[in-house]
Amino acid sequence: MPQENYPADKFEAARFEQERSRLRGVAYRLLGSLPEAEDAVQEAWLRLSRADTSSVDNLSAWLTTVTSRVCLDMLRSRKSRREDAFLDGAPEPAVTAEEAVERETILADSVGLAMLVVLRTLSPAERIAFVLHDLFDLPFDQIAPIVERTPDAARQLASRARRRVRGGDSLDAGQVAQKSVVDAFLTASRTGDLAGLMAVLDPDVVVRSDVLGGGGQVRELRGAEKVANFYNGLAQTARTALIDGVIGAVVAPLGRLTRVLDFRVENGRIVEIFVAGDPDRLGAVELAMV
Structure with missing residues:
Protein backbone atom coordinates (compact mmCIF):
# COMPACT_ATOMS: atom_id res chain seq x y z
CA MET A 1 0.00 0.00 0.00
CA PRO A 2 1.48 3.41 -0.87
CA GLN A 3 2.69 5.44 2.05
CA GLU A 4 0.50 8.43 1.17
CA ASN A 5 -2.65 6.31 1.71
CA TYR A 6 -1.35 4.76 4.91
CA PRO A 7 -0.97 6.51 8.31
CA ALA A 8 2.73 7.13 8.99
CA ASP A 9 2.86 5.10 12.20
CA LYS A 10 1.11 2.12 10.61
CA PHE A 11 3.33 2.37 7.54
CA GLU A 12 6.45 2.29 9.73
CA ALA A 13 5.10 -0.67 11.69
CA ALA A 14 4.34 -2.56 8.49
CA ARG A 15 7.77 -1.83 7.01
CA PHE A 16 9.44 -2.82 10.25
CA GLU A 17 7.52 -6.08 10.36
CA GLN A 18 8.86 -6.88 6.89
CA GLU A 19 12.39 -6.39 8.21
CA ARG A 20 11.94 -8.08 11.59
CA SER A 21 13.12 -11.57 10.61
CA ARG A 22 16.23 -10.25 8.87
CA LEU A 23 17.08 -7.92 11.75
CA ARG A 24 16.62 -10.77 14.21
CA GLY A 25 19.11 -12.80 12.19
CA VAL A 26 21.62 -9.94 12.27
CA ALA A 27 21.16 -9.42 16.01
CA TYR A 28 21.36 -13.13 16.81
CA ARG A 29 24.68 -13.49 15.00
CA LEU A 30 26.00 -10.46 16.82
CA LEU A 31 24.73 -11.41 20.28
CA GLY A 32 24.44 -15.20 20.21
CA SER A 33 21.27 -15.07 22.30
CA LEU A 34 17.72 -15.03 21.01
CA PRO A 35 16.23 -13.11 23.99
CA GLU A 36 18.92 -10.43 23.61
CA ALA A 37 18.41 -10.40 19.84
CA GLU A 38 14.69 -9.81 20.37
CA ASP A 39 15.53 -6.97 22.77
CA ALA A 40 17.85 -5.39 20.21
CA VAL A 41 15.25 -5.61 17.46
CA GLN A 42 12.61 -4.10 19.74
CA GLU A 43 14.99 -1.26 20.61
CA ALA A 44 15.49 -0.67 16.89
CA TRP A 45 11.69 -0.35 16.57
CA LEU A 46 11.60 2.14 19.43
CA ARG A 47 14.28 4.24 17.76
CA LEU A 48 12.47 4.06 14.43
CA SER A 49 9.20 5.15 16.01
CA ARG A 50 10.92 8.21 17.54
CA ALA A 51 13.02 9.18 14.52
CA ASP A 52 12.30 11.40 11.55
CA THR A 53 13.05 9.08 8.64
CA SER A 54 11.62 11.29 5.92
CA SER A 55 15.10 11.80 4.48
CA VAL A 56 16.14 8.15 4.76
CA ASP A 57 16.54 6.67 1.29
CA ASN A 58 17.21 3.09 2.36
CA LEU A 59 15.21 2.14 5.44
CA SER A 60 16.53 -1.42 5.40
CA ALA A 61 20.14 -0.21 5.66
CA TRP A 62 19.15 2.35 8.29
CA LEU A 63 17.54 -0.34 10.45
CA THR A 64 20.59 -2.59 10.04
CA THR A 65 22.85 0.21 11.25
CA VAL A 66 20.61 1.04 14.20
CA THR A 67 20.25 -2.61 15.22
CA SER A 68 24.02 -3.13 14.96
CA ARG A 69 24.70 -0.10 17.17
CA VAL A 70 22.24 -1.41 19.74
CA CYS A 71 23.96 -4.80 19.65
CA LEU A 72 27.37 -3.18 20.08
CA ASP A 73 26.14 -1.39 23.20
CA MET A 74 24.72 -4.67 24.51
CA LEU A 75 27.94 -6.55 23.80
CA ARG A 76 29.89 -3.91 25.69
CA SER A 77 27.62 -3.98 28.70
CA ARG A 78 26.25 -7.53 28.35
CA LYS A 79 23.19 -6.49 30.29
CA SER A 80 19.63 -7.36 29.48
CA ARG A 81 17.73 -4.47 27.94
CA ARG A 82 14.24 -5.92 27.84
CA GLU A 83 11.56 -3.24 27.59
CA ASP A 84 8.74 -3.56 30.12
CA ALA A 85 6.27 -1.79 27.88
CA PHE A 86 6.19 -1.27 24.14
CA LEU A 87 4.97 1.77 22.31
CA ASP A 88 1.39 1.63 21.12
CA GLY A 89 1.30 0.16 17.64
CA ALA A 90 4.64 -1.64 17.94
CA PRO A 91 4.68 -5.02 16.17
CA GLU A 92 5.21 -7.07 19.33
CA PRO A 93 6.59 -10.61 19.10
CA ALA A 94 4.27 -13.13 20.76
CA VAL A 95 5.79 -16.59 21.18
CA THR A 96 5.57 -19.28 23.80
CA ALA A 97 8.66 -20.52 25.65
CA GLU A 98 8.58 -23.68 23.53
CA GLU A 99 8.42 -21.66 20.32
CA ALA A 100 11.31 -19.49 21.52
CA VAL A 101 13.49 -22.55 22.14
CA GLU A 102 12.58 -23.97 18.73
CA ARG A 103 13.34 -20.64 17.04
CA GLU A 104 16.69 -20.32 18.77
CA THR A 105 17.59 -23.90 17.86
CA ILE A 106 16.84 -23.17 14.20
CA LEU A 107 18.88 -19.97 14.35
CA ALA A 108 21.79 -21.73 16.04
CA ASP A 109 21.76 -24.49 13.43
CA SER A 110 21.70 -21.94 10.61
CA VAL A 111 24.71 -20.09 11.99
CA GLY A 112 26.62 -23.16 13.15
CA LEU A 113 27.37 -23.96 16.77
CA ALA A 114 31.14 -23.76 16.26
CA MET A 115 30.89 -20.31 14.73
CA LEU A 116 28.65 -19.07 17.54
CA VAL A 117 31.18 -20.24 20.11
CA VAL A 118 34.07 -18.51 18.35
CA LEU A 119 32.07 -15.33 17.77
CA ARG A 120 31.43 -15.07 21.49
CA THR A 121 35.19 -14.97 22.14
CA LEU A 122 35.77 -11.97 19.86
CA SER A 123 35.82 -8.39 21.06
CA PRO A 124 32.57 -6.49 20.43
CA ALA A 125 34.10 -4.43 17.62
CA GLU A 126 35.66 -7.48 15.95
CA ARG A 127 32.38 -9.33 16.10
CA ILE A 128 30.40 -6.44 14.61
CA ALA A 129 32.92 -5.88 11.80
CA PHE A 130 33.17 -9.55 10.88
CA VAL A 131 29.46 -10.36 11.02
CA LEU A 132 28.31 -7.30 9.11
CA HIS A 133 30.97 -7.62 6.41
CA ASP A 134 31.49 -11.37 5.97
CA LEU A 135 27.97 -12.58 6.73
CA PHE A 136 25.84 -9.64 5.56
CA ASP A 137 28.08 -8.02 2.91
CA LEU A 138 28.05 -4.52 4.38
CA PRO A 139 30.91 -2.36 3.07
CA PHE A 140 33.49 -1.13 5.55
CA ASP A 141 32.58 2.52 4.99
CA GLN A 142 29.15 1.70 6.49
CA ILE A 143 30.58 -0.46 9.27
CA ALA A 144 33.19 2.11 10.33
CA PRO A 145 30.76 4.58 12.00
CA ILE A 146 29.07 1.73 13.89
CA VAL A 147 32.32 0.55 15.50
CA GLU A 148 33.68 4.11 15.72
CA ARG A 149 36.72 3.35 13.55
CA THR A 150 38.03 4.33 10.15
CA PRO A 151 37.13 2.01 7.24
CA ASP A 152 40.70 0.68 7.23
CA ALA A 153 40.56 -0.02 10.96
CA ALA A 154 37.19 -1.75 10.54
CA ARG A 155 38.74 -3.90 7.81
CA GLN A 156 41.53 -4.89 10.19
CA LEU A 157 38.99 -5.80 12.87
CA ALA A 158 37.18 -8.09 10.45
CA SER A 159 40.47 -9.60 9.30
CA ARG A 160 41.52 -10.48 12.87
CA ALA A 161 38.13 -12.02 13.53
CA ARG A 162 38.27 -13.95 10.25
CA ARG A 163 41.57 -15.56 11.24
CA ARG A 164 39.93 -16.82 14.45
CA VAL A 165 36.77 -18.01 12.76
CA ARG A 166 38.68 -19.74 9.97
CA GLY A 167 41.59 -20.93 12.05
CA GLY A 168 41.34 -24.45 10.66
Whole structure:
Protein backbone atom coordinates (compact mmCIF):
# COMPACT_ATOMS: atom_id res chain seq x y z
CA MET A 1 0.00 0.00 0.00
CA PRO A 2 1.48 3.41 -0.87
CA GLN A 3 2.69 5.44 2.05
CA GLU A 4 0.50 8.43 1.17
CA ASN A 5 -2.65 6.31 1.71
CA TYR A 6 -1.35 4.76 4.91
CA PRO A 7 -0.97 6.51 8.31
CA ALA A 8 2.73 7.13 8.99
CA ASP A 9 2.86 5.10 12.20
CA LYS A 10 1.11 2.12 10.61
CA PHE A 11 3.33 2.37 7.54
CA GLU A 12 6.45 2.29 9.73
CA ALA A 13 5.10 -0.67 11.69
CA ALA A 14 4.34 -2.56 8.49
CA ARG A 15 7.77 -1.83 7.01
CA PHE A 16 9.44 -2.82 10.25
CA GLU A 17 7.52 -6.08 10.36
CA GLN A 18 8.86 -6.88 6.89
CA GLU A 19 12.39 -6.39 8.21
CA ARG A 20 11.94 -8.08 11.59
CA SER A 21 13.12 -11.57 10.61
CA ARG A 22 16.23 -10.25 8.87
CA LEU A 23 17.08 -7.92 11.75
CA ARG A 24 16.62 -10.77 14.21
CA GLY A 25 19.11 -12.80 12.19
CA VAL A 26 21.62 -9.94 12.27
CA ALA A 27 21.16 -9.42 16.01
CA TYR A 28 21.36 -13.13 16.81
CA ARG A 29 24.68 -13.49 15.00
CA LEU A 30 26.00 -10.46 16.82
CA LEU A 31 24.73 -11.41 20.28
CA GLY A 32 24.44 -15.20 20.21
CA SER A 33 21.27 -15.07 22.30
CA LEU A 34 17.72 -15.03 21.01
CA PRO A 35 16.23 -13.11 23.99
CA GLU A 36 18.92 -10.43 23.61
CA ALA A 37 18.41 -10.40 19.84
CA GLU A 38 14.69 -9.81 20.37
CA ASP A 39 15.53 -6.97 22.77
CA ALA A 40 17.85 -5.39 20.21
CA VAL A 41 15.25 -5.61 17.46
CA GLN A 42 12.61 -4.10 19.74
CA GLU A 43 14.99 -1.26 20.61
CA ALA A 44 15.49 -0.67 16.89
CA TRP A 45 11.69 -0.35 16.57
CA LEU A 46 11.60 2.14 19.43
CA ARG A 47 14.28 4.24 17.76
CA LEU A 48 12.47 4.06 14.43
CA SER A 49 9.20 5.15 16.01
CA ARG A 50 10.92 8.21 17.54
CA ALA A 51 13.02 9.18 14.52
CA ASP A 52 12.30 11.40 11.55
CA THR A 53 13.05 9.08 8.64
CA SER A 54 11.62 11.29 5.92
CA SER A 55 15.10 11.80 4.48
CA VAL A 56 16.14 8.15 4.76
CA ASP A 57 16.54 6.67 1.29
CA ASN A 58 17.21 3.09 2.36
CA LEU A 59 15.21 2.14 5.44
CA SER A 60 16.53 -1.42 5.40
CA ALA A 61 20.14 -0.21 5.66
CA TRP A 62 19.15 2.35 8.29
CA LEU A 63 17.54 -0.34 10.45
CA THR A 64 20.59 -2.59 10.04
CA THR A 65 22.85 0.21 11.25
CA VAL A 66 20.61 1.04 14.20
CA THR A 67 20.25 -2.61 15.22
CA SER A 68 24.02 -3.13 14.96
CA ARG A 69 24.70 -0.10 17.17
CA VAL A 70 22.24 -1.41 19.74
CA CYS A 71 23.96 -4.80 19.65
CA LEU A 72 27.37 -3.18 20.08
CA ASP A 73 26.14 -1.39 23.20
CA MET A 74 24.72 -4.67 24.51
CA LEU A 75 27.94 -6.55 23.80
CA ARG A 76 29.89 -3.91 25.69
CA SER A 77 27.62 -3.98 28.70
CA ARG A 78 26.25 -7.53 28.35
CA LYS A 79 23.19 -6.49 30.29
CA SER A 80 19.63 -7.36 29.48
CA ARG A 81 17.73 -4.47 27.94
CA ARG A 82 14.24 -5.92 27.84
CA GLU A 83 11.56 -3.24 27.59
CA ASP A 84 8.74 -3.56 30.12
CA ALA A 85 6.27 -1.79 27.88
CA PHE A 86 6.19 -1.27 24.14
CA LEU A 87 4.97 1.77 22.31
CA ASP A 88 1.39 1.63 21.12
CA GLY A 89 1.30 0.16 17.64
CA ALA A 90 4.64 -1.64 17.94
CA PRO A 91 4.68 -5.02 16.17
CA GLU A 92 5.21 -7.07 19.33
CA PRO A 93 6.59 -10.61 19.10
CA ALA A 94 4.27 -13.13 20.76
CA VAL A 95 5.79 -16.59 21.18
CA THR A 96 5.57 -19.28 23.80
CA ALA A 97 8.66 -20.52 25.65
CA GLU A 98 8.58 -23.68 23.53
CA GLU A 99 8.42 -21.66 20.32
CA ALA A 100 11.31 -19.49 21.52
CA VAL A 101 13.49 -22.55 22.14
CA GLU A 102 12.58 -23.97 18.73
CA ARG A 103 13.34 -20.64 17.04
CA GLU A 104 16.69 -20.32 18.77
CA THR A 105 17.59 -23.90 17.86
CA ILE A 106 16.84 -23.17 14.20
CA LEU A 107 18.88 -19.97 14.35
CA ALA A 108 21.79 -21.73 16.04
CA ASP A 109 21.76 -24.49 13.43
CA SER A 110 21.70 -21.94 10.61
CA VAL A 111 24.71 -20.09 11.99
CA GLY A 112 26.62 -23.16 13.15
CA LEU A 113 27.37 -23.96 16.77
CA ALA A 114 31.14 -23.76 16.26
CA MET A 115 30.89 -20.31 14.73
CA LEU A 116 28.65 -19.07 17.54
CA VAL A 117 31.18 -20.24 20.11
CA VAL A 118 34.07 -18.51 18.35
CA LEU A 119 32.07 -15.33 17.77
CA ARG A 120 31.43 -15.07 21.49
CA THR A 121 35.19 -14.97 22.14
CA LEU A 122 35.77 -11.97 19.86
CA SER A 123 35.82 -8.39 21.06
CA PRO A 124 32.57 -6.49 20.43
CA ALA A 125 34.10 -4.43 17.62
CA GLU A 126 35.66 -7.48 15.95
CA ARG A 127 32.38 -9.33 16.10
CA ILE A 128 30.40 -6.44 14.61
CA ALA A 129 32.92 -5.88 11.80
CA PHE A 130 33.17 -9.55 10.88
CA VAL A 131 29.46 -10.36 11.02
CA LEU A 132 28.31 -7.30 9.11
CA HIS A 133 30.97 -7.62 6.41
CA ASP A 134 31.49 -11.37 5.97
CA LEU A 135 27.97 -12.58 6.73
CA PHE A 136 25.84 -9.64 5.56
CA ASP A 137 28.08 -8.02 2.91
CA LEU A 138 28.05 -4.52 4.38
CA PRO A 139 30.91 -2.36 3.07
CA PHE A 140 33.49 -1.13 5.55
CA ASP A 141 32.58 2.52 4.99
CA GLN A 142 29.15 1.70 6.49
CA ILE A 143 30.58 -0.46 9.27
CA ALA A 144 33.19 2.11 10.33
CA PRO A 145 30.76 4.58 12.00
CA ILE A 146 29.07 1.73 13.89
CA VAL A 147 32.32 0.55 15.50
CA GLU A 148 33.68 4.11 15.72
CA ARG A 149 36.72 3.35 13.55
CA THR A 150 38.03 4.33 10.15
CA PRO A 151 37.13 2.01 7.24
CA ASP A 152 40.70 0.68 7.23
CA ALA A 153 40.56 -0.02 10.96
CA ALA A 154 37.19 -1.75 10.54
CA ARG A 155 38.74 -3.90 7.81
CA GLN A 156 41.53 -4.89 10.19
CA LEU A 157 38.99 -5.80 12.87
CA ALA A 158 37.18 -8.09 10.45
CA SER A 159 40.47 -9.60 9.30
CA ARG A 160 41.52 -10.48 12.87
CA ALA A 161 38.13 -12.02 13.53
CA ARG A 162 38.27 -13.95 10.25
CA ARG A 163 41.57 -15.56 11.24
CA ARG A 164 39.93 -16.82 14.45
CA VAL A 165 36.77 -18.01 12.76
CA ARG A 166 38.68 -19.74 9.97
CA GLY A 167 41.59 -20.93 12.05
CA GLY A 168 41.34 -24.45 10.66
CA ASP A 169 42.31 -23.33 7.16
CA SER A 170 46.01 -23.70 7.97
CA LEU A 171 46.25 -26.85 10.08
CA ASP A 172 49.58 -28.66 10.02
CA ALA A 173 49.91 -32.42 9.46
CA GLY A 174 49.88 -33.21 13.18
CA GLN A 175 46.73 -31.16 13.76
CA VAL A 176 45.01 -32.81 10.79
CA ALA A 177 45.83 -36.25 12.18
CA GLN A 178 44.56 -35.33 15.66
CA LYS A 179 41.40 -33.80 14.19
CA SER A 180 40.54 -37.06 12.42
CA VAL A 181 40.75 -38.94 15.73
CA VAL A 182 38.74 -36.33 17.68
CA ASP A 183 36.14 -36.18 14.89
CA ALA A 184 35.80 -39.97 14.98
CA PHE A 185 35.41 -39.93 18.77
CA LEU A 186 32.72 -37.24 18.70
CA THR A 187 30.81 -38.87 15.84
CA ALA A 188 30.81 -42.24 17.60
CA SER A 189 29.75 -40.61 20.86
CA ARG A 190 26.99 -38.61 19.21
CA THR A 191 25.56 -41.60 17.31
CA GLY A 192 25.87 -44.15 20.10
CA ASP A 193 28.49 -46.20 18.26
CA LEU A 194 30.14 -48.10 21.10
CA ALA A 195 32.45 -50.05 18.79
CA GLY A 196 33.52 -46.83 17.12
CA LEU A 197 34.38 -45.33 20.51
CA MET A 198 36.43 -48.36 21.51
CA ALA A 199 38.31 -48.16 18.21
CA VAL A 200 39.71 -44.69 18.95
CA LEU A 201 40.38 -45.14 22.68
CA ASP A 202 43.63 -46.47 24.08
CA PRO A 203 42.97 -49.43 26.42
CA ASP A 204 44.39 -47.42 29.32
CA VAL A 205 42.73 -44.10 28.43
CA VAL A 206 42.05 -41.77 31.33
CA VAL A 207 39.49 -38.97 31.57
CA ARG A 208 40.04 -36.22 34.09
CA SER A 209 37.43 -33.58 34.74
CA ASP A 210 36.78 -30.63 37.01
CA VAL A 211 33.03 -30.96 36.39
CA LEU A 212 32.16 -34.65 36.79
CA GLY A 213 32.04 -34.58 40.57
CA GLY A 214 31.05 -30.94 41.10
CA GLY A 215 32.49 -28.68 43.75
CA GLY A 216 35.58 -28.02 41.67
CA GLN A 217 36.96 -31.48 42.48
CA VAL A 218 38.88 -33.20 39.69
CA ARG A 219 37.51 -36.70 39.04
CA GLU A 220 38.97 -39.53 36.99
CA LEU A 221 37.62 -42.27 34.78
CA ARG A 222 40.02 -45.00 33.60
CA GLY A 223 39.91 -47.71 30.96
CA ALA A 224 38.49 -47.82 27.43
CA GLU A 225 35.35 -49.73 28.37
CA LYS A 226 34.34 -47.34 31.16
CA VAL A 227 35.14 -44.26 29.07
CA ALA A 228 33.30 -45.61 26.01
CA ASN A 229 30.19 -46.42 28.06
CA PHE A 230 30.27 -43.00 29.69
CA TYR A 231 30.49 -41.13 26.36
CA ASN A 232 28.16 -43.44 24.43
CA GLY A 233 25.42 -41.14 23.05
CA LEU A 234 26.67 -38.18 25.09
CA ALA A 235 28.34 -35.64 22.77
CA GLN A 236 25.21 -34.22 21.13
CA THR A 237 26.37 -30.59 21.28
CA ALA A 238 30.14 -31.16 21.20
CA ARG A 239 32.11 -29.89 18.21
CA THR A 240 35.73 -30.10 17.18
CA ALA A 241 37.63 -26.84 17.62
CA LEU A 242 41.12 -25.40 17.79
CA ILE A 243 41.71 -24.69 21.48
CA ASP A 244 44.76 -22.56 22.26
CA GLY A 245 46.27 -23.86 19.02
CA VAL A 246 45.57 -27.55 19.75
CA ILE A 247 42.78 -29.70 18.32
CA GLY A 248 40.15 -30.41 20.96
CA ALA A 249 36.41 -30.10 21.39
CA VAL A 250 33.88 -27.70 22.87
CA VAL A 251 30.48 -28.43 24.36
CA ALA A 252 28.22 -25.54 23.51
CA PRO A 253 24.43 -26.00 23.53
CA LEU A 254 22.97 -23.22 21.37
CA GLY A 255 26.48 -21.81 21.05
CA ARG A 256 26.97 -21.20 24.77
CA LEU A 257 30.30 -22.63 25.88
CA THR A 258 29.98 -24.92 28.92
CA ARG A 259 32.86 -27.39 28.51
CA VAL A 260 36.26 -27.61 26.82
CA LEU A 261 37.77 -31.02 26.09
CA ASP A 262 41.54 -31.32 25.72
CA PHE A 263 42.75 -34.53 24.04
CA ARG A 264 46.11 -36.28 24.04
CA VAL A 265 46.43 -38.62 21.09
CA GLU A 266 49.21 -41.16 20.57
CA ASN A 267 49.50 -43.57 17.65
CA GLY A 268 46.03 -42.72 16.43
CA ARG A 269 44.29 -43.37 19.75
CA ILE A 270 43.12 -41.14 22.57
CA VAL A 271 45.16 -41.71 25.71
CA GLU A 272 43.89 -38.82 27.80
CA ILE A 273 40.97 -36.38 27.91
CA PHE A 274 40.70 -33.44 30.27
CA VAL A 275 37.24 -31.88 30.56
CA ALA A 276 37.28 -28.31 31.83
CA GLY A 277 34.19 -26.42 32.93
CA ASP A 278 35.83 -23.91 35.22
CA PRO A 279 34.61 -20.41 34.27
CA ASP A 280 38.11 -18.96 34.46
CA ARG A 281 39.38 -21.57 32.00
CA LEU A 282 36.44 -21.05 29.68
CA GLY A 283 36.85 -17.28 29.79
CA ALA A 284 40.56 -17.39 28.95
CA VAL A 285 40.53 -20.01 26.19
CA GLU A 286 41.32 -18.95 22.62
CA LEU A 287 39.11 -20.74 20.12
CA ALA A 288 39.04 -21.12 16.35
CA MET A 289 36.84 -23.15 14.03
CA VAL A 290 38.21 -26.22 12.25
